[in-house]
Structures are given as C-alpha cells and as structure tokens.
Amino acid sequence: MTLRLCALGLGACLWFMPTVAHADTSDVDRATARTLAQEGQDALDDGDFDTARDRFTRADAIIHAPTLLIGVARAQVGLGHLIEAQEAYNRILREGIAPDAPEAFTLALEEARREVLELSPRVPAVTIRVDGAHPSQVMIDGVPIPSAAIGARRPVDPGEHTIRAIAPGHRAAEASIFLAEGTHQDVHLTLASTTPEATPPRPEEAPLAPPRSGFPSKALGLTALGVGGAGIVLGGVTGIMALARHAALTEVCPGDVCPRQHEGARDTYRTLGTLSTVGFIVGGAGIVGGSLLLLTMPTVDASRTSSPQGLRIAPQIGPGYVGAKGSF
Incomplete structure (x- = not known):
C-alpha cells in the first residue's frame, strides 16, 4: 500500500x-x-x-x-x-x-x-587490513578504494565479494568473502615479497698453510756456497799471480827497494795480494755461511710434497777443502 x-x-x-x-x-x-x-x-x-x-x-x-x-x-x-x-x-x-x-x-x-x-x-560492512607491505592499491570486486579507507569499516552490498591488494615487488594478495545483510567481516591480506631473501654467504674455510719447504734457506745456502767458491777461486788465481810477481821483484828489488822502472810491477804485486786475501776471506765466509744455512734448513715431510723427489744438498767438509754435494 x-x-x-x-x-x-x-x-x-x-x-x-x-x-x-x-x-x-x-x-x-x-x-x-x-x-x-x-x-x-x-x-x-x-x-x-x-x-x-x-x-x-x-x-x-x-x-x-x-x-x-x-x-x-x-x-x-x-x-x-x-x-x-x-x-x-x-x-x-x-x-x-x-x-x-x-x-x-x-x-x-x-x-x-x-x-x-x-x-x-541491513547494510553489511567489511574492514580490510593489509600486512607485509604498504599496498599501492586495494580493490573490492575490481574497483579501487581510497588508501584512507584501508583499516576502516566500509559499507558494501550483501553477497559475494573479491578483495585484492597489490604492491610493487610483492605477490598480489586476494580473498573471497560472502556477506549477509547486517553482518561485518574483517579481512586480513598479507603481501609476500617476490624477491628471495638474501642468504648470508657461508664462511669459506681458510686454506691450509702450505708446508714449509725450506726453499728460502736452501736458495740462500746455495748462493752463499757459490759466492764462497768464487771467492776461493779468485783468491787462488790472484795469489798465484802475486807469487809470480814476488819472485820476479825479489831479483830486481833487493831489500824491498825497487828502482823507479819497477815500481809499477811492485804496485801490481801488492794489488794482486790484496785481491787474493779478500777472495779467500769472502770464499771462506760464503762456504761456512752456506753450509750453516743448509744444515739448519727445516726438514720437508715427503708425504706433503707434490713431488716424490727433490733437490738434495749435503755439505762436504774435509782436510783442506769445504764444499757441498747435491742431487736431483
């Protein structure tokens, strides 16, 4: 009516x-x-x-x-x-x-x-809450709602509704609900990131320290022996030359007094003598130092070396000589 x-x-x-x-x-x-x-x-x-x-x-x-x-x-x-x-x-x-x-x-x-x-x-209502990220858009049945309406009671018509939230870098979140007349429903949507969480790198194990091969001591020892040998050779050669000069000067320079014309030969003799002395000193020091370095070199564990064989050096000391013996 x-x-x-x-x-x-x-x-x-x-x-x-x-x-x-x-x-x-x-x-x-x-x-x-x-x-x-x-x-x-x-x-x-x-x-x-x-x-x-x-x-x-x-x-x-x-x-x-x-x-x-x-x-x-x-x-x-x-x-x-x-x-x-x-x-x-x-x-x-x-x-x-x-x-x-x-x-x-x-x-x-x-x-x-x-x-x-x-x-x-009779008008139903829904309250939409979004977790995980701030949504760039929230829609009810495909119709965007103001961002200020998120979290607030929003009247809707009764029936089925689809609520969807989106945000950059996140998977869309969606929920379907049914609202009868006079009812209210809370809808919680969670936006999950599409970027995988960064996994902290596993700490790398520190490489094992390589075994001490004694290479520096070996090289220095061999070098010292080489220098010592050269010094001995220099001392011997210059010594022989000095002796030859001395024999010649003895005849022309009685009492170590040389005429003017033989003063150059006398100076040469003295220089050769000095070189011979220095050569023997350097040679002796090199041979002794090199031998000590080789004798005190750390022992190499054969099980930790990559080669079954290697350079072997052994000092040789005997009456009237000092040297070294090696094998490969």
Whole structure:
C-alpha cells in the first residue's frame, strides 16, 4: 500500500510542480515522465526491479521529484544494491521540499526518512587490513578504494565479494568473502615479497698453510756456497799471480827497494795480494755461511710434497777443502 501511495499521486505531483522550477519542461515531457513513472511502479509491484530502476531513473532525469527518486531507491533495495538505495534516500532528505510542495512530495519525504532508518542496519560492512607491505592499491570486486579507507569499516552490498591488494615487488594478495545483510567481516591480506631473501654467504674455510719447504734457506745456502767458491777461486788465481810477481821483484828489488822502472810491477804485486786475501776471506765466509744455512734448513715431510723427489744438498767438509754435494 505504501509503495503505491506516491505513485497514485504521481500524476498530480507532476501537474502541480512549481512552475519556476520546471519552466522549461514541456507538456510532452511531463506526459513522458508520467508514463515512465507508471511503468516503473508496475514493474516494482511485479518484482521486476531492473525495469523499475530503469523507468524511475529515466523519469527523474526528465523531471526531478522525490516521488520518482524514492522509486529508484526502492528498486535498488530490491536488487540488493543497498548502498545506492541508501544514497538515493539520503538525497531526498538532503534536498527536502518546498513549503508549498504537493502532498505527495511531503509523503515521499516522510517515507524516505522512515525507510532509510530501516535500511541502515541491513547494510553489511567489511574492514580490510593489509600486512607485509604498504599496498599501492586495494580493490573490492575490481574497483579501487581510497588508501584512507584501508583499516576502516566500509559499507558494501550483501553477497559475494573479491578483495585484492597489490604492491610493487610483492605477490598480489586476494580473498573471497560472502556477506549477509547486517553482518561485518574483517579481512586480513598479507603481501609476500617476490624477491628471495638474501642468504648470508657461508664462511669459506681458510686454506691450509702450505708446508714449509725450506726453499728460502736452501736458495740462500746455495748462493752463499757459490759466492764462497768464487771467492776461493779468485783468491787462488790472484795469489798465484802475486807469487809470480814476488819472485820476479825479489831479483830486481833487493831489500824491498825497487828502482823507479819497477815500481809499477811492485804496485801490481801488492794489488794482486790484496785481491787474493779478500777472495779467500769472502770464499771462506760464503762456504761456512752456506753450509750453516743448509744444515739448519727445516726438514720437508715427503708425504706433503707434490713431488716424490727433490733437490738434495749435503755439505762436504774435509782436510783442506769445504764444499757441498747435491742431487736431483
């Protein structure tokens, strides 16, 4: 009965609308609006809410009136679009009516106020929370919602809904829910990173210190022996030459006094003697030092060497000579 009340007075409402508000509305437009409104009311009574919404919406577009807008709201309720219906009711309340408005307008306003109060508890709501990362976008049924609405109670129509959150560098999170009228549900989405966590590198074992082969001591010892041998050779050669010079000078320089013409030979003799002495000193020191280095060289473990054989050096010391013996 209430649903028909505004529609029964619809014709009168359209005829007696304030002339100033619709001065540009022709009689043909008014007649078209009345026809659409009547078709909308018939569809509403028959439960054909899609047709009712279409007809009332088109009639209201021709002549805006609370009696038509309330028909749109009632059709939305029948379709389960409670959010849109609530907004249509609230629009009627916000706009109000003129003091001299037809009685049908006054009745539509009163019914809108009562019906929106009855509708409000029926509207379900959802609260969406996102963990793991700050989402770049959250959508309900593919429609983005403001970032400020995340974590807040958000009214939705009853029925099935798909909630999806996305963020750069993370896998999308999605949840499907069903909301009955008057219910509320919390939805928690977790955004998982697509970048694998960095695994700390395993500490590498320090390489084993190579076995001490004694190579520096061996090289230095052999070098010292070589230098010592060269020194002995130098000392021997220059000594022999010095002795030969001495024999010659003995005949021409009696009492170590040489004539002027033999002073150069005397100087040469003295130089050769000095070189011989230095050679024997260096040679002796080299042979002794090299022998000590080779004798004190660390022993090489044959099991830790890469070659089964290697250089072997053994000092040779005997009456009247010092040397070294080696094998490969």
